[in-house]
Amino acid sequence: MEEILRKKAKELLESGEVKVVIGYGWNRQRTKTTPVFITDAADADRLVWNPLCVNNLSVYLTRKFKDIQAMGKPAIVAKGCDIKNIVVLITEAQFKREDVCIIGMTCEGVVYRQELWKGELKPEIMPTKCHNCDVRNPHLADFVVGEKSSFTPPETPAGMVFDKIKALDSRGQADKWSFWINEFSRCIKCYACRQVCSLCYCERCITEKNMPQWIETSAHPRGNLSWNLTRAMHLVGRCTFCGECERACPVNIPLNLVNQKMIQVVKDAFDFRSGYDEKTHPPMIVFSPDDKDDFIK
Amino acid sequence: MADRILKKDNLGKLVASVNGNGGRFIAPVLDARQVVFKDVTKAEEIVTEYILARNSYKEYVFPQTEVVADFTVEKHGVDLKSREVEARETVVFGARPCEAASLSSLRAIFTWDYIDEFYTKREDSLVVVTVACTKADDACFCTTVDLSPESRAGSDLYLLETESGDYMVEAITDKGRAFVEKYKGAFTEGSGKAKTLVMPEKIGTIDLEKVSARLKDKNHYDDQVWARLTRKCIGCGACTFVCPTCHCFDITDEGTQFAGERRKNWDACQFDTFTLHASGHNPRHYQHQRWRNRFMCKFNYYPEKFASKGCVGCGRCIRVCPVRLDITEVMEEFSR
Known part of the structure; x- marks a missing residue:
């Protein structure tokens, strides 16, 4: 998945279709993920994808980040749950659908807090939202990266x-x-x-x-x-x-x-x-x- | 050299005596799944297995919010009455050597151009009982800023945990010696085998002298490096509020149009309103400029102005950051 994500990011930056790819990268110790802003196709390999990608990066699409908005059209690496926020931002006229390129990631869940990660994604370290997730397959995206998830959430939300x-x-x-x-x-x-x-x-x-x-x-x-x-x-x-x-x-x-x-x-x-x-x-x-x-x- | 032993069975006696004397005994306790400095009345509440408390004990010398004056609006004008600080003996038990070193930095700022008695009176009656670290995590970086679990600076008493759970006590200051004397019932003769201290590994790629030399040359001010490294900062105040040396505050009035109180509240240079002018202009318009200020404060302004540490390497800011902006990564960049 990571490879496809990097390839996609590279293409988007090289073609000039987007000016910045907002995604996840490693911290110095490679123990936790942190938001990264890729503007050069050569840096696309810094992008990572794993259950530590907990942040909802859609915050960087808002007008709170004028410097990021000034960079030009963004692509954003987003899980289904993150895409929900992008949807709300669009319904509230913060930007138009075509103003952002959504790289939707299929997702099998993330850890509630990165400190809990011991190398394996177990149900007990996942937040309640993941156990009830109906958007593991991104519902609004320009591209979807990853195998289709077959997960069906419980009928009555639980957790x-x-x-x-x-x-x-x-x-x-x-x-x-x-x-x-x-x-x-x-x-x-x-x-x-x-x-x-x-x-x-x-x-x-x-x-x-x-x-x-x-x-x-x-x-x-x-x-x-x-x-x-x-x-x-x-x-x-x-x-x-x-x-x-x-x-x-x-x-x-x-x-x-x-x-x-x-x-x-x-x-x-x-x-x-x-x-x-x-x-x-x-x-x-x-x-x-x-x-x-x-x-x- | 240990002067005395504080038996774990005597800790309860010490807590009770301090509280009984009208003082406060602050120690790490478990609260909402976190280890936090809080008032304790019983030794059983005190947690010993922890790296650092979530909060810095600075809130006991510099409270998050406090009333400094009361006002009433009268026909002839405003009556403003200053509050007196009520400072009681306050014992902080279980501070770590890194945060103990932050007190001289706080004192420097609060006695710089004005003696802030709300701070000094509290600090004068504060006894810092440090317990050296037997645990660390990957956010700890005291050794990178020239401190270590063996640092005594700022501690009144320096304690080593023994294998049997007692404490070997070394009195560092006169205040510390007086404290041992005052509560001598709790401190006994004896010895023990100290647990091994855990030294965080010094980050080899960081050179503090280079950092400070590069910051001195203000040409870096508009360097793209700030935006590149700190663009992800979301502008909350979590790092500054858990930091043992951050000290900024705001004065705000609360009440009705006829009477109220004037409060001194923690403020953070990471908030966009921190430098917002009444005209609407903000000299630190972007978040990375606010972050630059925080870094400059710690590694340029503090060392230059007060010859004291702006950063003690406790790593709280790294642990608490929602986007994991790691201050050591910026230090690394400025060591090049």
């Missing part, structure tokens, strides 16, 4: 995140409140969750608006709660459960629980799952005249 949500749902309101207050109390306001997220692409985040200061920037319980709740709300109907925020969080806040819960709420209310169809707008940004609720009419 640690779903179990925890179920357990939380069964608890009383006060109990849930104290659970989240405790989890959010660790927040250090580093904003890694926001920065790693390709759907958090606002050039000026609400926490940075200080006239008035909507969200208190202090890492005290009040500031932490308002930040984490606001971010969750801003991702409703958009988040694809790629899990990058939880992976990036240096203090292990279970953000996947918040985001997957929101996904379930949107699914129940609008029968919508984000990230599958680049032609359907997410429910929170559209209005339909035949909306079943009449409060807005």
Whole structure:
């Protein structure tokens, strides 16, 4: 797969069809992968592909990265789950489908965090999203690299995140409140969750608006709660459960629980799952005249 | 040379005495699947199998958020009342030699052009009890920045773990000696066999002198090398917040239009708003320019201005980075 990927990248750069290939390369010790930006066909051999390729590189397609956008048309190495975010970016008019070349990778799962890797991909080191993945064969791509995966996800989503949500749902309101207050109390306001997220692409985040200061920037319980709740709300109907925020969080806040819960709420209310169809707008940004609720009419 | 032995059975006594005296005992404990420096009341909570705590103990001398003043808006103007720092004896147990070395760097900045009492009063009452490393991982690089598990700088007490789980205690500073004297009930005579210390391998391709010489020549400022190496930086503050020497803060007011508090909060040079001017201009427009600043701060500004270490090689920034931007790879590039 790696060879085909490198060949494809080389072709794209040589023909001038793209100016940069955003993919994965090795770190110095060759123990972990790290994002690389290949602009010269001769460097295409730096690209790697393995279960350590956990990052969702679609973040580099957003306007947060003006220098990368200035390079010219990008090609991006993307797993099915990463492509979901690209789909959302297209539906939200961040760029057009033809503005990006998607090199879709068939995928048998990644490790939740690279530290867990001992040379073998075992189910217990894979994140919940991989166990329920219905896009192991990329659903939107210019090219697909890899053998077709025959994996079928379980009918009812299963795994640690779903179990925890179920357990939380069964608890009383006060109990849930104290659970989240405790989890959010660790927040250090580093904003890694926001920065790693390709759907958090606002050039000026609400926490940075200080006239008035909507969200208190202090890492005290009040500031932490308002930040984490606001971010969750801003991702409703958009988040694809790629899990990058939880992976990036240096203090292990279970953000996947918040985001997957929101996904379930949107699914129940609008029968919508984000990230599958680049032609359907997410429910929170559209209005339909035949909306079943009449409060807005 | 060990002056005393701290028996593991006496650790509980020490914790209790410090807390009983109105002090704080900070040690690595397990919290949300991570080893973290936190207040402890019982010795059983303390974790001994760890490389480094996730957080640096700097938050006990330089809290992430603290009120420095209270204000009320009156008819005649604004009344601003400064807060007094309430510094209690604070014992940090289980610091590593790398991070112990960071204290002099923090002191240098907080006493440079202004004596920041919110810092100095806390540091004055801080006792650093270092436990030398018997574990390391591939992010550790203390030996590359001229430190090692044997470094004593910044420690008040330097401890070696023994095979039987006790600690051989070496008092380094007067503060350390006074501490042993004050809690002499917990420290006993004796000896033990120390566990072997683990030395991270020095990264041969890095030459600190070359790094600092190359950074001194500011022609590198607009060099493409910064973009090439650090383009992938996503601009979060994780590296700076876990770093034992990063010290930047922001002042912010919270409250109503009539009253509130003025807070001093950690800030990070990696945030795009860090240098954003009111006019809308940002002198560090791109992320790689912000990253350059962090590197310059550690390997040029600090050594030049304060003759102290800007980087102690603890490797926390490498472990925590969501895109695994490895500072040693940049050091390597600047050693060429």
